[in-house]
Amino acid sequence: TIYADSEQASVAVARQIAQLIAQRAAEQRPCVLGLATGSTPTRLYEELVRLHREEGVSFRHVVTFNLDEYFPMPPDSLQSYVRFMHEYLFDHLDIPAGQIHIPDGTVPQEQVAEFCRRYEEQIREAGGIDLQILGIGRTGHIGFNEPGSGANSRTRLITLDHITRTDAASDFYGEENVPRRAITMGVGTILEARQVALLAWGEGKAAVVKRMVEGEMTDSVPATYLQKHPNVQVVLDEAAGAEL
Numbered sequence: 001t002i003y004a005d006s007e008q009a010s011v012a013v014a015r016q017i018a019q020l021i022a023q024r025a026a027e028q029r030p031c032v033l034g035l036a037t038g039s040t041p042t043r044l045y046e047e048l049v050r051l052h053r054e055e056g057v058s059f060r061h062v063v064t065f066n067l068d069e070y071f072p073m074p075p076d077s078l079q080s081y082v083r084f085m086h087e088y089l090f091d092h093l094d095i096p097a098g099q100i101h102i103p104d105g106t107v108p109q110e111q112v113a114e115f116c117r118r119y120e121e122q123i124r125e126a127g128g129i130d131l132q133i134l135g136i137g138r139t140g141h142i143g144f145n146e147p148g149s150g151a152n153s154r155t156r157l158i159t160l161d162h163i164t165r166t167d168a169a170s171d172f173y174g175e176e177n178v179p180r181r182a183i184t185m186g187v188g189t190i191l192e193a194r195q196v197a198l199l200a201w202g203e204g205k206a207a208v209v210k211r212m213v214e215g216e217m218t219d220s221v222p223a224t225y226l227q228k229h230p231n232v233q234v235v236l237d238e239a240a241g242a243e244l
């Protein structure tokens, strides 16, 4: 779906999430959301906060799993995705802390594999992800599944691509400060979500959006694996959809 601008697109996706929450509540089931960070979903999160404050949408029965976190990364650091999610979303909602899951950038390296295994298990125990929100990186990454990530990859420690570290440089006051690694849900983990909404705004994303939607499925653009998913929605503004 191509919207006139990211504002309208974000409001529409927020409304869709509110409907999903209501639908799951009617079924007396928790609503499990997969969430993303980056600049793309910030307006969406602001709108969810507004729906909570002004329209009474409750997140008490929502369970969330975030896609990724830099490694290593203390949760109170400026660039931490834990901090990001609390600032933009969780601190303004009625979601119980125990229902929030974000990969932990403080796990000792030798325990990361076990942490990742447990993260996958927690997703399964929650009943699987109902709706996964995604952004896309210029390398074609979803989460931090950089080129080379296979369709069956699971939650794991990965090495960040040079382009991704360049793109993150301003957040870290210089590329040399950007962590070299991250923990991310795998492509396989993402593909198991019952529904996926990938969001992209601006002309800087137009080329990678074209490759994702129209290109051949390949490890070199992991987002192309979304073509296999039976219920995926690509939500764009006009600039991001300009090359389609």
Ligand code: GLP
Pocket: 036, 037, 038, 039, 040, 041, 067, 068, 134, 135, 136, 137, 138, 142, 143, 144, 164
């Ligand atoms: C980071 C995140 C991704 C996100 C991407 C795009 O790499 N790990 O989940 O999709 O950045 O960021 P932005 O939304 O700021 O363009």
